[in-house]
Amino acid sequence: MRVVVVDDHSIFRSGLRADLDASIDVVGEASDVGSAIEVVLRERPDVVLLDVHLPGGADASLAGGAEVLRRAASEVPSTRFLALSVSDKAEDVVGVIRAGARGYITKGASGDEVSRAVHAVASGDAVFSPRLAGFVLDAFGAAGGEVAAADDELDRLSGREQEVMRLIARGYAYKEVAATLFISTKTVETHVSSVLRKLQLSSRHELTAWATARRLL
CATH class of the missing domain: 3.40.50.2300 (Response regulator)
Structure with a gap:
Protein backbone atom coordinates (compact mmCIF):
# COMPACT_ATOMS: atom_id res chain seq x y z
CA MET A 1 0.00 0.00 0.00
CA PHE A 140 -25.35 15.14 3.92
CA GLY A 141 -28.66 13.86 5.22
CA ALA A 142 -30.03 17.39 5.29
CA ALA A 143 -28.99 17.90 1.68
CA GLY A 144 -30.17 14.54 0.45
CA GLY A 145 -33.85 15.33 0.30
CA GLU A 146 -34.86 11.76 1.09
CA VAL A 147 -37.11 10.93 4.01
CA ALA A 148 -36.99 7.95 6.31
CA ALA A 149 -36.87 4.59 4.59
CA ALA A 150 -40.10 2.81 3.86
CA ASP A 151 -40.99 0.12 6.35
CA ASP A 152 -40.52 -2.63 3.81
CA GLU A 153 -36.83 -1.70 3.36
CA LEU A 154 -36.08 -2.02 7.07
CA ASP A 155 -38.32 -5.06 7.35
CA ARG A 156 -35.77 -6.93 5.27
CA LEU A 157 -33.37 -6.69 8.21
CA SER A 158 -33.63 -8.40 11.57
CA GLY A 159 -33.42 -6.32 14.73
CA ARG A 160 -29.79 -7.27 15.26
CA GLU A 161 -28.94 -6.53 11.62
CA GLN A 162 -30.45 -3.07 12.01
CA GLU A 163 -28.28 -2.43 15.09
CA VAL A 164 -25.16 -3.54 13.23
CA MET A 165 -26.14 -1.54 10.15
CA ARG A 166 -26.46 1.71 12.10
CA LEU A 167 -23.10 1.31 13.84
CA ILE A 168 -21.25 0.32 10.67
CA ALA A 169 -22.82 3.22 8.77
CA ARG A 170 -21.63 5.59 11.52
CA GLY A 171 -18.05 4.51 10.87
CA TYR A 172 -17.50 1.99 13.67
CA ALA A 173 -14.88 -0.70 13.03
CA TYR A 174 -16.01 -4.33 13.25
CA LYS A 175 -14.23 -4.74 16.60
CA GLU A 176 -15.98 -1.65 17.97
CA VAL A 177 -19.37 -2.96 16.87
CA ALA A 178 -18.60 -6.32 18.47
CA ALA A 179 -17.64 -4.67 21.77
CA THR A 180 -20.72 -2.41 21.73
CA LEU A 181 -23.18 -5.24 21.04
CA PHE A 182 -21.32 -7.93 23.03
CA ILE A 183 -20.96 -10.25 20.05
CA SER A 184 -17.95 -11.66 18.21
CA THR A 185 -16.21 -9.89 15.34
CA LYS A 186 -17.03 -12.89 13.14
CA THR A 187 -20.72 -12.46 13.93
CA VAL A 188 -20.48 -8.79 12.99
CA GLU A 189 -18.93 -9.74 9.66
CA THR A 190 -21.75 -12.20 9.03
CA HIS A 191 -24.40 -9.59 9.81
CA VAL A 192 -22.74 -6.99 7.57
CA SER A 193 -22.62 -9.43 4.66
CA SER A 194 -26.29 -10.20 5.19
CA VAL A 195 -27.24 -6.51 5.38
CA LEU A 196 -25.38 -5.66 2.18
CA ARG A 197 -26.96 -8.61 0.37
CA LYS A 198 -30.52 -7.82 1.52
CA LEU A 199 -30.21 -4.13 0.65
CA GLN A 200 -28.41 -4.89 -2.62
CA LEU A 201 -25.41 -2.76 -1.68
CA SER A 202 -21.77 -3.53 -2.39
CA SER A 203 -19.72 -1.73 0.28
CA ARG A 204 -19.74 0.04 3.64
CA HIS A 205 -19.51 3.34 1.77
CA GLU A 206 -22.78 2.59 -0.06
CA LEU A 207 -24.36 1.48 3.22
CA THR A 208 -23.43 4.80 4.86
CA ALA A 209 -24.91 6.73 1.93
CA TRP A 210 -28.07 4.58 2.02
CA ALA A 211 -28.61 5.09 5.76
CA THR A 212 -27.75 8.79 5.60
CA ALA A 213 -30.20 9.51 2.79
CA ARG A 214 -32.97 7.83 4.78
CA ARG A 215 -32.01 9.57 8.04
CA LEU A 216 -31.75 6.29 9.88
CA LEU A 217 -28.82 7.30 12.08
Whole structure:
Protein backbone atom coordinates (compact mmCIF):
# COMPACT_ATOMS: atom_id res chain seq x y z
CA MET A 1 0.00 0.00 0.00
CA ARG A 2 1.66 3.23 -1.19
CA VAL A 3 0.89 6.21 1.03
CA VAL A 4 1.80 9.90 1.13
CA VAL A 5 1.69 11.69 4.50
CA VAL A 6 0.82 15.40 4.49
CA ASP A 7 1.21 17.32 7.74
CA ASP A 8 3.04 20.51 8.65
CA HIS A 9 4.71 18.97 11.72
CA SER A 10 7.77 16.87 10.89
CA ILE A 11 7.74 15.13 14.28
CA PHE A 12 4.17 13.96 13.70
CA ARG A 13 5.04 12.69 10.21
CA SER A 14 8.02 10.76 11.57
CA GLY A 15 5.99 9.26 14.39
CA LEU A 16 3.15 8.25 12.09
CA ARG A 17 5.54 6.65 9.61
CA ALA A 18 7.01 4.57 12.44
CA ASP A 19 3.57 3.53 13.75
CA LEU A 20 2.02 2.37 10.47
CA ASP A 21 2.06 -1.37 9.89
CA ALA A 22 4.56 -3.11 7.63
CA SER A 23 2.09 -3.42 4.74
CA ILE A 24 2.14 0.36 4.25
CA ASP A 25 4.96 2.04 2.36
CA VAL A 26 5.24 5.80 2.88
CA VAL A 27 6.50 6.96 -0.52
CA GLY A 28 6.39 10.69 0.12
CA GLU A 29 5.77 13.46 2.64
CA ALA A 30 4.72 17.09 2.42
CA SER A 31 4.27 19.98 4.84
CA ASP A 32 2.22 22.56 2.92
CA VAL A 33 -0.36 22.87 0.16
CA GLY A 34 2.08 23.35 -2.72
CA SER A 35 4.44 20.52 -1.80
CA ALA A 36 1.47 18.24 -1.09
CA ILE A 37 0.03 18.73 -4.57
CA GLU A 38 3.46 18.19 -6.10
CA VAL A 39 4.20 14.92 -4.30
CA VAL A 40 0.70 13.53 -4.81
CA LEU A 41 0.81 14.17 -8.55
CA ARG A 42 4.32 12.74 -8.78
CA GLU A 43 3.84 9.60 -6.70
CA ARG A 44 0.14 8.88 -7.39
CA PRO A 45 -0.18 6.90 -4.16
CA ASP A 46 -3.02 4.58 -3.17
CA VAL A 47 -3.89 6.78 -0.18
CA VAL A 48 -3.00 10.28 1.02
CA LEU A 49 -3.11 10.89 4.78
CA LEU A 50 -3.99 14.57 4.76
CA ASP A 51 -4.03 17.12 7.56
CA VAL A 52 -6.92 19.57 7.36
CA HIS A 53 -5.03 22.75 8.24
CA LEU A 54 -1.95 23.33 6.10
CA PRO A 55 0.06 26.48 5.32
CA GLY A 56 0.61 27.78 1.82
CA GLY A 57 -2.95 27.80 0.52
CA ALA A 58 -3.89 30.20 -2.25
CA ASP A 59 -7.65 30.12 -1.60
CA ALA A 60 -8.55 31.88 1.66
CA SER A 61 -12.03 30.36 1.58
CA LEU A 62 -10.68 26.81 1.90
CA ALA A 63 -8.73 25.01 4.61
CA GLY A 64 -5.38 23.78 3.31
CA GLY A 65 -6.41 20.14 3.14
CA ALA A 66 -9.56 20.96 1.19
CA GLU A 67 -7.51 23.03 -1.26
CA VAL A 68 -5.16 20.09 -1.87
CA LEU A 69 -8.18 17.94 -2.64
CA ARG A 70 -9.76 20.48 -4.98
CA ARG A 71 -6.56 20.97 -6.94
CA ALA A 72 -5.14 17.44 -6.99
CA ALA A 73 -7.86 14.82 -6.63
CA SER A 74 -9.20 15.07 -10.18
CA GLU A 75 -5.67 14.47 -11.54
CA VAL A 76 -5.25 11.24 -9.57
CA PRO A 77 -8.67 9.55 -9.71
CA SER A 78 -7.41 6.25 -8.28
CA THR A 79 -5.93 7.93 -5.18
CA ARG A 80 -8.05 8.05 -2.00
CA PHE A 81 -7.70 10.85 0.54
CA LEU A 82 -8.08 10.23 4.28
CA ALA A 83 -8.17 13.30 6.53
CA LEU A 84 -6.14 12.93 9.71
CA SER A 85 -6.42 15.95 11.98
CA VAL A 86 -6.32 17.13 15.57
CA SER A 87 -9.52 19.09 14.86
CA ASP A 88 -12.92 17.61 15.62
CA LYS A 89 -14.90 20.71 14.61
CA ALA A 90 -17.98 20.05 12.49
CA GLU A 91 -16.97 22.63 9.86
CA ASP A 92 -13.57 21.01 9.37
CA VAL A 93 -15.01 17.52 9.08
CA VAL A 94 -17.78 18.47 6.67
CA GLY A 95 -15.58 20.82 4.63
CA VAL A 96 -12.92 18.27 3.80
CA ILE A 97 -15.47 15.53 3.09
CA ARG A 98 -17.32 17.85 0.71
CA ALA A 99 -13.98 18.49 -1.02
CA GLY A 100 -13.60 14.76 -1.67
CA ALA A 101 -11.95 13.01 1.29
CA ARG A 102 -13.13 9.42 1.84
CA GLY A 103 -12.85 9.59 5.59
CA TYR A 104 -11.78 11.58 8.62
CA ILE A 105 -10.04 10.35 11.75
CA THR A 106 -8.49 12.28 14.60
CA LYS A 107 -4.85 12.25 15.60
CA GLY A 108 -5.75 10.46 18.80
CA ALA A 109 -6.05 7.26 16.76
CA SER A 110 -3.41 4.58 17.27
CA GLY A 111 -1.04 3.40 14.55
CA ASP A 112 -3.10 0.23 14.17
CA GLU A 113 -6.32 2.24 13.80
CA VAL A 114 -4.77 4.50 11.18
CA SER A 115 -3.39 1.48 9.31
CA ARG A 116 -6.81 -0.18 9.25
CA ALA A 117 -8.38 3.07 8.08
CA VAL A 118 -5.85 3.35 5.23
CA HIS A 119 -6.68 -0.14 4.00
CA ALA A 120 -10.43 0.45 4.35
CA VAL A 121 -10.32 3.71 2.39
CA ALA A 122 -8.15 2.13 -0.29
CA SER A 123 -10.81 -0.57 -0.65
CA GLY A 124 -13.50 2.02 -1.26
CA ASP A 125 -15.01 2.25 2.22
CA ALA A 126 -15.71 5.49 4.06
CA VAL A 127 -14.05 5.71 7.47
CA PHE A 128 -14.83 8.13 10.29
CA SER A 129 -13.93 8.28 13.94
CA PRO A 130 -17.24 7.28 15.56
CA ARG A 131 -17.89 10.60 17.29
CA LEU A 132 -17.33 12.50 14.02
CA ALA A 133 -19.67 10.45 11.86
CA GLY A 134 -22.72 12.35 13.09
CA PHE A 135 -21.45 15.61 11.60
CA VAL A 136 -21.21 14.03 8.17
CA LEU A 137 -24.52 12.24 8.46
CA ASP A 138 -26.30 15.41 9.54
CA ALA A 139 -24.75 17.51 6.79
CA PHE A 140 -25.35 15.14 3.92
CA GLY A 141 -28.66 13.86 5.22
CA ALA A 142 -30.03 17.39 5.29
CA ALA A 143 -28.99 17.90 1.68
CA GLY A 144 -30.17 14.54 0.45
CA GLY A 145 -33.85 15.33 0.30
CA GLU A 146 -34.86 11.76 1.09
CA VAL A 147 -37.11 10.93 4.01
CA ALA A 148 -36.99 7.95 6.31
CA ALA A 149 -36.87 4.59 4.59
CA ALA A 150 -40.10 2.81 3.86
CA ASP A 151 -40.99 0.12 6.35
CA ASP A 152 -40.52 -2.63 3.81
CA GLU A 153 -36.83 -1.70 3.36
CA LEU A 154 -36.08 -2.02 7.07
CA ASP A 155 -38.32 -5.06 7.35
CA ARG A 156 -35.77 -6.93 5.27
CA LEU A 157 -33.37 -6.69 8.21
CA SER A 158 -33.63 -8.40 11.57
CA GLY A 159 -33.42 -6.32 14.73
CA ARG A 160 -29.79 -7.27 15.26
CA GLU A 161 -28.94 -6.53 11.62
CA GLN A 162 -30.45 -3.07 12.01
CA GLU A 163 -28.28 -2.43 15.09
CA VAL A 164 -25.16 -3.54 13.23
CA MET A 165 -26.14 -1.54 10.15
CA ARG A 166 -26.46 1.71 12.10
CA LEU A 167 -23.10 1.31 13.84
CA ILE A 168 -21.25 0.32 10.67
CA ALA A 169 -22.82 3.22 8.77
CA ARG A 170 -21.63 5.59 11.52
CA GLY A 171 -18.05 4.51 10.87
CA TYR A 172 -17.50 1.99 13.67
CA ALA A 173 -14.88 -0.70 13.03
CA TYR A 174 -16.01 -4.33 13.25
CA LYS A 175 -14.23 -4.74 16.60
CA GLU A 176 -15.98 -1.65 17.97
CA VAL A 177 -19.37 -2.96 16.87
CA ALA A 178 -18.60 -6.32 18.47
CA ALA A 179 -17.64 -4.67 21.77
CA THR A 180 -20.72 -2.41 21.73
CA LEU A 181 -23.18 -5.24 21.04
CA PHE A 182 -21.32 -7.93 23.03
CA ILE A 183 -20.96 -10.25 20.05
CA SER A 184 -17.95 -11.66 18.21
CA THR A 185 -16.21 -9.89 15.34
CA LYS A 186 -17.03 -12.89 13.14
CA THR A 187 -20.72 -12.46 13.93
CA VAL A 188 -20.48 -8.79 12.99
CA GLU A 189 -18.93 -9.74 9.66
CA THR A 190 -21.75 -12.20 9.03
CA HIS A 191 -24.40 -9.59 9.81
CA VAL A 192 -22.74 -6.99 7.57
CA SER A 193 -22.62 -9.43 4.66
CA SER A 194 -26.29 -10.20 5.19
CA VAL A 195 -27.24 -6.51 5.38
CA LEU A 196 -25.38 -5.66 2.18
CA ARG A 197 -26.96 -8.61 0.37
CA LYS A 198 -30.52 -7.82 1.52
CA LEU A 199 -30.21 -4.13 0.65
CA GLN A 200 -28.41 -4.89 -2.62
CA LEU A 201 -25.41 -2.76 -1.68
CA SER A 202 -21.77 -3.53 -2.39
CA SER A 203 -19.72 -1.73 0.28
CA ARG A 204 -19.74 0.04 3.64
CA HIS A 205 -19.51 3.34 1.77
CA GLU A 206 -22.78 2.59 -0.06
CA LEU A 207 -24.36 1.48 3.22
CA THR A 208 -23.43 4.80 4.86
CA ALA A 209 -24.91 6.73 1.93
CA TRP A 210 -28.07 4.58 2.02
CA ALA A 211 -28.61 5.09 5.76
CA THR A 212 -27.75 8.79 5.60
CA ALA A 213 -30.20 9.51 2.79
CA ARG A 214 -32.97 7.83 4.78
CA ARG A 215 -32.01 9.57 8.04
CA LEU A 216 -31.75 6.29 9.88
CA LEU A 217 -28.82 7.30 12.08
